[in-house]
Amino acid sequence: MKLLKDIIYGVRIEEVVGSTNIAIEYVAYDSRKVGKFTMFVALKGTQVDGHEFIDKAIALGAVSIVCEELPAEIKEGVTYVKAVNSSTALGIIAANFHDHPSEGIKLIGVTGTNGKTTSVTLLYDLFRLFGEKVGLISTVVNKIHNEEVESTHTTPNVLDLNELLSRMVERGCKYCFMEVSSHAVHQHRVHGVKFSGAVFTNISRDHLDYHGTFDAYIAAKKGFFDMLPADAFALVNADQTHAETMVQDTKAKVHTYSVTSPSEFKTKVIENSFQGLHLMIDNMDTHMKLIGDFNAYNATVAYAVAVLLKKDKLEVLAALTRLEPPAGRFQQYASETGITAIVDYAHTPDALENVLKTIKNIRKGNEMVITVVGCGGDRDKGKRPVMAEIATRLSDQVVLTSDNPRTEDPDLIIEDMKEGVAAENTPKVLAITSRREAINTACALAHGGDILLIAGKGHEDYQILGTEKVHFDDYEIVTETLKKLNK
Ligand SMILES: CC(=O)N[C@H]1[C@@H](OP(=O)(O)OP(=O)(O)OC[C@H]2O[C@@H](n3ccc(=O)[nH]c3=O)[C@H](O)[C@@H]2O)O[C@H](CO)[C@@H](O)[C@@H]1O[C@H](C)C(=O)N[C@@H](C)C(=O)N[C@H](CCC(=O)O)C(=O)O
Ligand SMILES: Nc1ncnc2c1ncn2[C@@H]1O[C@H](COP(=O)(O)OP(=O)(O)OP(=O)(O)O)[C@@H](O)[C@H]1O
Ligand SMILES: N[C@H](CCC[C@H](N)C(=O)O)C(=O)O
Numbered sequence: 001m002k003l004l005k006d007i008i009y010g011v012r013i014e015e016v017v018g019s020t021n022i023a024i025e026y027v028a029y030d031s032r033k034v035g036k037f038t039m040f041v042a043l044k045g046t047q048v049d050g051h052e053f054i055d056k057a058i059a060l061g062a063v064s065i066v067c068e069e070l071p072a073e074i075k076e077g078v079t080y081v082k083a084v085n086s087s088t089a090l091g092i093i094a095a096n097f098h099d100h101p102s103e104g105i106k107l108i109g110v111t112g113t114n115g116k117t118t119s120v121t122l123l124y125d126l127f128r129l130f131g132e133k134v135g136l137i138s139t140v141v142n143k144i145h146n147e148e149v150e151s152t153h154t155t156p157n158v159l160d161l162n163e164l165l166s167r168m169v170e171r172g173c174k175y176c177f178m179e180v181s182s183h184a185v186h187q188h189r190v191h192g193v194k195f196s197g198a199v200f201t202n203i204s205r206d207h208l209d210y211h212g213t214f215d216a217y218i219a220a221k222k223g224f225f226d227m228l229p230a231d232a233f234a235l236v237n238a239d240q241t242h243a244e245t246m247v248q249d250t251k252a253k254v255h256t257y258s259v260t261s262p263s264e265f266k267t268k269v270i271e272n273s274f275q276g277l278h279l280m281i282d283n284m285d286t287h288m289k290l291i292g293d294f295n296a297y298n299a300t301v302a303y304a305v306a307v308l309l310k311k312d313k314l315e316v317l318a319a320l321t322r323l324e325p326p327a328g329r330f331q332q333y334a335s336e337t338g339i340t341a342i343v344d345y346a347h348t349p350d351a352l353e354n355v356l357k358t359i360k361n362i363r364k365g366n367e368m369v370i371t372v373v374g375c376g377g378d379r380d381k382g383k384r385p386v387m388a389e390i391a392t393r394l395s396d397q398v399v400l401t402s403d404n405p406r407t408e409d410p411d412l413i414i415e416d417m418k419e420g421v422a423a424e425n426t427p428k429v430l431a432i433t434s435r436r437e438a439i440n441t442a443c444a445l446a447h448g449g450d451i452l453l454i455a456g457k458g459h460e461d462y463q464i465l466g467t468e469k470v471h472f473d474d475y476e477i478v479t480e481t482l483k484k485l486n487k
């Protein structure tokens with residue numbers, strides 16, 4: 001329980017109607033979660049305006065409303081706080097309500113189109129090997145030391161984020177490694193949160209459905225570095241053209257890492273095979289179980305962050321060699337007859353190109369590469385033809401299929417993808433709407449030595465059809481099918 005006046009301390013307020021000396025037991029931004037003595041924060045969303053639910057929230061027991069526009073009818077016994085911006089207000093309110101948890105933990109945020117989950121998971125695992133109590137906030141799972149908490153977003157809403165962080169602090173976690181998506185920065189999901197460090201992995205085409213233009217997408221990511229305090233570090237990938245833009249206005253201390261350009265934390269790829277990576281990180285020889293040149297970047301992020309957090313360089317390298325990739329990232333299965341199936345979360349053009357190039361680089365001879373790929377519905381339409389072009393250019397056979405169609409017609413998504421297939425590559429293409437059938441067909445087409453890439457859904461154990469979520473697991477299906485076919 002806290003007093004309203006303490007909870008709204010620091011919020012940019014235009015007007016308050018009612019008493020600020022009332023007790024608040026709960027804060028909610030969704031009317032469906034309101035109970036007695038709740039403060040309801042009305043947010044203007046992309047689908048609906050939270051202000052429409054103010055009456056409903058009061059009926060359910062809200063005693064305070066934070067909003068950008070006061071409702072026509074002011075109810076007695078309810079305190080209305082008219083804020084300049086409800087989303088940023090929620091950030092301040094969440095921090096006050098949960099006693100500023102981000103100040104009690106070393107919080108490191110990773111942003112970029114690809115590599116966020118891999119980097120934060122490597123860091124979480126690395127620091128666990130050091131015997132530290134650690135938190136993790138990621139697309140796959142959230143963790144409060146060893147307790148798993150379901151992840152619904154790459155970056156949770158600022159209220160849920162502060163709650164997670166406060167549970168980490170309570171549990172004695174010293175560090176938290178979290179993903180910061182561009183949606184999160186744009187929607188103020190990290191507003192008022194204190195970061196000790198921030199990492200930029202890379203930026204390439206994605207989420208233009210949401211941000212509109214590539215420049216707006218870059219600006220959203222840059223916004224994360226703009227909000228860092230002076231005592232934080234900003235670690236950026238010097239091989240990326242947009243690295244300088246990211247940190248041009250940051251107050252944080254800038255550090256660089258790279259694989260090709262000169263930088264402070266430089267890694268060289270010595271060898272890349274199905275067994276893993278042989279790297280020279282910071283002039284020291286090391287082997288990793290991760291596969292693909294792109295993972296050299298993720299490994300370097302883990303190394304550099306650990307060193308910036310004052311861990312011993314040699315101990316960090318020794319621990320890195322023991323780490324496994326997260327679920328659904330280049331996850332391999334070798335069948336009885338020598339077919340290699342790879343399940344990978346490549347759901348952007350850049351990721352798909354990297355994974356397919358890696359496969360082509362590390363295969364022993366001229367084994368066939370058969371790719372099963374789709375694109376998500378209600379997401380960036382522009383990436384569909386680009387991903388199909390990449391898949392057909394870099395594979396011998398492609399089965400275009402559904403990813404998570406969501407509320408779109410899956411056949412129309414496949415039609416959008418087909419637009420990108422060059423005429424000479426059309427003979428390589430099959431289109432099968434059912435992802436299960438597409439995987440079955442790819443398995444039937446494969447013979448000993450061939451490589452099957454099932455791209456786009458990685459760790460996801462569901463498929464979203466319309467608004468329904470049904471169980472679906474690429475790895476489970478591809479391994480069971482190959483076994484059933486005695487392959
Ligand atoms: C486009 C988008 O990002 N939307 C997120 C946003 O929703 P919104 O603001 O548009 O919400 P809305 O549905 O318009 O509702 C507005 C307000 O009314 C409230 N409401 C609504 C209905 C009701 O009955 N009562 C009520 O109070 C809602 O709780 C909300 O506060 O805020 C919600 C609460 O925090 C999120 O759940 C929701 O994520 C949606 C489900 C989503 O799919 N988001 C994806 C695109 C996303 O965020 N992805 C990123 C990046 C992925 C990556 O690259 O890794 C992520 O961080 O996960
Ligand atoms: N550093 C990297 N550079 C380019 N591609 C990468 C990199 N790391 C991983 N990938 C590719 O991107 C896919 C997604 O990786 P990962 O889950 O780590 O990224 P993410 O940024 O968390 O994605 P999301 O935006 O969905 O949260 C991987 O399966 C792989 O194909
Ligand atoms: N975090 C990303 C994940 C995409 C994964 C892909 N399987 C899809 O559903 O499009 C998004 O929400 O855009």
Ligand SMILES: [Mg+2]
Nearest residue numbers: 116117139154
């Ligand atoms: Mg992620």
